[in-house]
Amino acid sequence: MREQISVTGMVLMAAPVGEYDRRLVILTRGRGKITAFARGVRRPGNQLMAAAAPFVFGKFLLYEGRDAYTLAGAEVENYFREIAGDMEAACYGSYFLELADYYGRENIDATETLRLLYQSLRALLKPSVPNRLVKPVYELKLMEINGEYRELPLGRLNDSTLYAWQYVLAAPVESLYTFTLTDQVLGEFVRCVEQNKERFIDKTFHSLDILNAVMDNAT
Template sequence: MREAVTLNGMVLLSAPSGEFDRRLVLLTTGRGKITAFAHGARRPGNPLMACTRTFVFGKFTLYEGRTAYNLQSAQVANYFDELSSDMEGACYGSYFLELADFYSQENMDATEQLKLLYQSLRALLKPAIPNRLVRRIFELKMMVINGEYTEQPLSPVSDSCAYAWEYVVLSPVEGLYRFALTDEVLREFERVVESGRRRFLRHECRSLEILEVLTSD
């Protein structure tokens, strides 16, 4: 048997497998997106039950198999339980996970994507930052990490909106969620980021469809 590896990561997807197992998709720093099976995780009282939910962030200890990994244990740093109990926050978070799942790859350095996910989920829990703004910052920074973006907005905007765009493009992930916008500038920022999303983030996320229905006026 191969030696166990311990990876920092987040659960992007968790689905039943067989009678008692779970199939996980993890985004990890060292090995990108990987598939792992948590054997017995659906049995009552199994120690893997709590750490195999979506949004769970921590250190995962796994054994590598021929086509997938087997989860041995996890040291959870954040369960993001507050998101699970907030329908709107959970919808935003699920959209972030789906987008990261689509654009991440196996054996790819996913450090920046993982940091963006973690910081964005934390931002959803802060009442001072509108979820609408969190979404657009996440989308723009995801474009930057993927290397598909424009240095300036795709259409003319106010100085405030242009500054917000530049701030997101140039700032490290840890410093992204440190500004606010007036309602007028936020609408402008939403418009130009949406133009970029349609041009560069071409995946149509089902979770986004649900989110837009939920948050529509």
Template sequence: MRDTVTLTGMVLISAPSGDFDRRLVLLTRERGRITAFSHGSRKPGNSLMAASRPFSFGSFTLYEGKSAYNLQSVQIMNYFDELSGDVERACYGSYFLEMADYFAQENMDETELLKLVYQSLRALMNRAIPNKLVRRIFELKAMVINGEYTELPPVEVSDSCRYGWEYVVCSPVESLYKFILKEEVLREFERAVEHSRRTYIRHEFRSLEILDMMVS
């Protein structure tokens, strides 16, 4: 009998492997970013098929192989199906997953990053909050969690923008998406976060290139 472990996490990447399997990258609360194989999940009717898609969040029961985990069963709590019906929101969500994959580390407690991704995807489905604001809050808080940020905006901004920045830096993830900004303040906030992103994140995200083409 193989020893198993149950981890809370989300599928960040799902890619075909062989004829019937999928190679998954999971962001887990307990062990950070891990690779797992979902055997047979490309076969029609396989019980792991739906749970092997990006955005799937839940409890993953796995057993360890020589170089990766193997998925045994899953209890999904949220598929975020609403995102798939909106191309723009799906692009934002894909960017969040790609950035989480960039930041996450193996064998680390990634509770805060996982909560940030989860709450940010939920915020995308709240039409009262502009997608552009959700993106910038996500980016700023991801940098805060990673320990690379400034306590105050790195460029000159209004008091309203400065308050928004400080709120994101200091607030728990669960409370992030409880404010909106006037259009002119949002433009300031975008400029300040973009400055920090380019300073602290030396990486080009494919999903961001697609997103920027879509919303420009």
């Protein structure tokens, strides 16, 4: 009989497979980004249905196979249901998951990325922190974790913009979302992070296109 393993992680993606199964992409602490199949979870009344969904964070019990894992159980710590119920937060959150998926690698420890992702999703639920600020902070910190960033942004900038940049690079994840910026400084900060992304990331994110479309319609 195969031995069960327990991993702590978050579901980044859940896609239907066949009539009753789901294919999950889970970002885990010790094993990095893994693929797991949740057999039969789409059957009515299946106890694992709620756990086999994006944003779910907790401990996952798995059987290890040759090319993928099989989900055997879950101890969910947070479903982030409030995000799913808020269109704007759901768009931001989906982009955060997709960007974490982009950087995730199998067998590469993802502890820092998981902590960042968890705290950033929580920040989306805080009225005191604008989502427009959460996004560039998350992007810059994730790029810093993966070694793809400039020590200082380019150009002549407001001192507050430079301070915000240096603070995000240096601060522990738990202290990231403890400041706000004026509209002018936030605009500069966003532009600097976009320039950093253009230099290091060569990919189009479908969830970001949706987010931009939703925000354009809201203005």
